[in-house]
Amino acid sequence: MSDPTRRRLHLNAFLMEAGHHEAAWRLPHSNPRADFDLRHWIELAQLAESAKFDSLFLADGPALIGTGEFRPPGQLEPLTLLTALSQATSRIGLIATVSSTYNEPYNLARRLASVDHVSGGRAGWNIVTSAGADEAANFGLVNRPDHAERYARADEFLHIAKALWDSWESEAVVADKTTGRYADPARLHRPDHRGTYFSVAGPLNVERPPQGYPLLVQAGSSEDGKDFAARHAEAIFTAHQTYERAAGFYADIKARTRAAGRDPDGVIVLPGIVPYIGSTEEEARALAKEFDELRVPEYGLRQLAAVFETEPSVFELDAPLPDFILARPKLEGTQSRSDLIIELAVREKLTVRQIISRLGGGRGHFEFIGTPEQVADTIIAWFEGGAADGFNIMAPALPSGLESFIEHVLPILRGKGLFREEYKGTTLREHYGLPVPPNQFHPEATRVSGG
Amino acid sequence: MSDPTRRRLHLNAFLMEAGHHEAAWRLPHSNPRADFDLRHWIELAQLAESAKFDSLFLADGPALIGTGEFRPPGQLEPLTLLTALSQATSRIGLIATVSSTYNEPYNLARRLASVDHVSGGRAGWNIVTSAGADEAANFGLVNRPDHAERYARADEFLHIAKALWDSWESEAVVADKTTGRYADPARLHRPDHRGTYFSVAGPLNVERPPQGYPLLVQAGSSEDGKDFAARHAEAIFTAHQTYERAAGFYADIKARTRAAGRDPDGVIVLPGIVPYIGSTEEEARALAKEFDELRVPEYGLRQLAAVFETEPSVFELDAPLPDFILARPKLEGTQSRSDLIIELAVREKLTVRQIISRLGGGRGHFEFIGTPEQVADTIIAWFEGGAADGFNIMAPALPSGLESFIEHVLPILRGKGLFREEYKGTTLREHYGLPVPPNQFHPEATRVSGG
Numbered sequence: 001m002s003d004p005t006r007r008r009l010h011l012n013a014f015l016m017e018a019g020h021h022e023a024a025w026r027l028p029h030s031n032p033r034a035d036f037d038l039r040h041w042i043e044l045a046q047l048a049e050s051a052k053f054d055s056l057f058l059a060d061g062p063a064l065i066g067t068g069e070f071r072p073p074g075q076l077e078p079l080t081l082l083t084a085l086s087q088a089t090s091r092i093g094l095i096a097t098v099s100s101t102y103n104e105p106y107n108l109a110r111r112l113a114s115v116d117h118v119s120g121g122r123a124g125w126n127i128v129t130s131a132g133a134d135e136a137a138n139f140g141l142v143n144r145p146d147h148a149e150r151y152a153r154a155d156e157f158l159h160i161a162k163a164l165w166d167s168w169e170s171e172a173v174v175a176d177k178t179t180g181r182y183a184d185p186a187r188l189h190r191p192d193h194r195g196t197y198f199s200v201a202g203p204l205n206v207e208r209p210p211q212g213y214p215l216l217v218q219a220g221s222s223e224d225g226k227d228f229a230a231r232h233a234e235a236i237f238t239a240h241q242t243y244e245r246a247a248g249f250y251a252d253i254k255a256r257t258r259a260a261g262r263d264p265d266g267v268i269v270l271p272g273i274v275p276y277i278g279s280t281e282e283e284a285r286a287l288a289k290e291f292d293e294l295r296v297p298e299y300g301l302r303q304l305a306a307v308f309e310t311e312p313s314v315f316e317l318d319a320p321l322p323d324f325i326l327a328r329p330k331l332e333g334t335q336s337r338s339d340l341i342i343e344l345a346v347r348e349k350l351t352v353r354q355i356i357s358r359l360g361g362g363r364g365h366f367e368f369i370g371t372p373e374q375v376a377d378t379i380i381a382w383f384e385g386g387a388a389d390g391f392n393i394m395a396p397a398l399p400s401g402l403e404s405f406i407e408h409v410l411p412i413l414r415g416k417g418l419f420r421e422e423y424k425g426t427t428l429r430e431h432y433g434l435p436v437p438p439n440q441f442h443p444e445a446t447r448v449s450g451g
Numbered sequence: 452m453s454d455p456t457r458r459r460l461h462l463n464a465f466l467m468e469a470g471h472h473e474a475a476w477r478l479p480h481s482n483p484r485a486d487f488d489l490r491h492w493i494e495l496a497q498l499a500e501s502a503k504f505d506s507l508f509l510a511d512g513p514a515l516i517g518t519g520e521f522r523p524p525g526q527l528e529p530l531t532l533l534t535a536l537s538q539a540t541s542r543i544g545l546i547a548t549v550s551s552t553y554n555e556p557y558n559l560a561r562r563l564a565s566v567d568h569v570s571g572g573r574a575g576w577n578i579v580t581s582a583g584a585d586e587a588a589n590f591g592l593v594n595r596p597d598h599a600e601r602y603a604r605a606d607e608f609l610h611i612a613k614a615l616w617d618s619w620e621s622e623a624v625v626a627d628k629t630t631g632r633y634a635d636p637a638r639l640h641r642p643d644h645r646g647t648y649f650s651v652a653g654p655l656n657v658e659r660p661p662q663g664y665p666l667l668v669q670a671g672s673s674e675d676g677k678d679f680a681a682r683h684a685e686a687i688f689t690a691h692q693t694y695e696r697a698a699g700f701y702a703d704i705k706a707r708t709r710a711a712g713r714d715p716d717g718v719i720v721l722p723g724i725v726p727y728i729g730s731t732e733e734e735a736r737a738l739a740k741e742f743d744e745l746r747v748p749e750y751g752l753r754q755l756a757a758v759f760e761t762e763p764s765v766f767e768l769d770a771p772l773p774d775f776i777l778a779r780p781k782l783e784g785t786q787s788r789s790d791l792i793i794e795l796a797v798r799e800k801l802t803v804r805q806i807i808s809r810l811g812g813g814r815g816h817f818e819f820i821g822t823p824e825q826v827a828d829t830i831i832a833w834f835e836g837g838a839a840d841g842f843n844i845m846a847p848a849l850p851s852g853l854e855s856f857i858e859h860v861l862p863i864l865r866g867k868g869l870f871r872e873e874y875k876g877t878t879l880r881e882h883y884g885l886p887v888p889p890n891q892f893h894p895e896a897t898r899v900s901g902g
Binding site: 023026027069076079083104138181200207 | 477478487519522538561564639649745
């Protein structure tokens, strides 16, 4: 029936507390304590797995978010949560954000390898460089490292992590009970890295992960971020408000990947979409309105101020963005987010009130309000038009928004042969159609890993 | 029947790959790839839980152990493994070693809090300061911090970790759907720590752990280590070759705890025991001999050399320890281990061959060869004589040695009313009879937490 050579959509379930909309926790059926309730996360993970999503994803940062006054400000440490979820699922990929700026390569490479082992090859790492001042203050830094320096450190971090993951050849363990010889020391490699930011001897004390390396994911859209993605990323989460912007980004990242000497098909581009789904357009609009009316405007103002590193008082709710915001130079931390907001505000001539309403659902990701057919058509148009290899599904409320997508949109995509009916592989790399990277220390490997 | 006020034994199952004996992996029934086989660990955890052990424990260090030539050299990252095990068990406590020298307080406090959340209050942290040169080399350190400095850092680390765990008052989350008010910012506390080794703003982005703090465990037996334990530890793992030494340590640590202003009953002292159990003494001796004959002497020599920070070639197998070893001043890294070996060698007039044989089973812990009655009598004598509050059970082979202890020794202890038939509580603190520490930021708490 289905053509096995046909290009298929990849779908990631981006999970977040009671939903991506900032006021989701206030909905009548929401669990407002979802963040620390493991049953909530297990329910979501099993729901996404039952629908055969490629993966689920947890965003993160090592600091409390805001003041907590209007929105849940915390989250379980994501690799801990992924590990717990790995034991309640068997096939879905498990991706979490972890900072390369506030971790040591040996510890993090080991933890990621361990999650890959206990999950049977389902771990993915969304590499972030942690822009925030709140994060820096939790690690003794008064002056945050700048954008370029954070990416230089991340690049060296990845170089070390790959060498650590490669430090056990697959044939290293002999385990000969007769002779008492356990491993072949010549097949346990010491990276002995000495660089600008790190000195790490190795070898790692964990066997090579089942996937070789965990899937390497990236989400920064600055110039430094895109160059980093071209060198290292195998999947990219990205935020675009229009098809044109998404298509431009897609072409750009594939070209950069090719220029970096890698196969562009080895990088899966996944724009975010926040779908408000109704059986009619009117129902969908009513749903979006229900969310919008639950927002606390003060929260949105504070979030907007944080992105522009200013005070909420500089904004007037019913006026456009102030000129000094529109004219200011690029910011260190949140470049792509602030650029995206300015572009949206100018293109659609939005007031501050309208901007914070538009950002409330997906923090700058593409919100789409419509029927299941319209959601599916949009996804297909982006996918077939060269703007996406799949989507990062960001349900405004969880689990209800994910249930709605699975129940109403997925059957349409499946009916067109665009999304799997069953998992074929067992690892995250297999779901995304990506190979296990060769081991850089293995004598038979003639090239350095491109993954 | 049983007297509820009676003092009860606490038992911890110290798990290690295919067993604590260095050659355990060579036994016919052993799984030599146990380290990275999650099923092995789940089997052990469920076995210990079925026997109602207070806790299980994983030792660790952030470096590959030795060369791997004669013994499995790696291990899954222990908090990852504990998290996986938390989902396959429901009552047993889960303790892992993590270094305070090679972690950041914010990250580690968050991870431990998260393990406590996903396990329903069963997390314990064995705080180590990481003496090894191999470990230092994985974190860019050419000159290792010295003993006193590592403990000073650990002390500051604990101070910060406790403040971070306390940073959410239990009433902080309001979650009022009607008003949109989520948390009370006045009940989210910023430790704003600025000290010698760390600056950490906070608050933690994780709710206070179910246990308040994870159970704090310690195992160093140096003077610095014992003072640290007196200030912070709630359970202590310790190694003694004789009842007299164990009783002396017990009295010393309880006195130091009292001197530090804490209740000595709030510190559970757990010496290690490596039991070789046979239905007759002869059978037990034959079992111990079977292990001993599987040892590779070269491995033992290398281990001995590592403890004394010298080369294997300085030892002669059939001679006593060289004089320069006996006379040398105390070493930085492995003080208590090297002292213990010298004392054992001198007291029992052992040759190097005999020393490495004696160390092969439990790396200096108390090996006991005998019948179930003899093992039980020894445990009871130490417990009732004031040398132990319980034991750290270190089976020479796993699972067989733990099965043997459970099947043959536990019924004797239970017959005397010394060990629980069923769990009464659900948290690790409840199993050890220890309270949830008060929150230092809570207005009703009139004293600083002593835990």
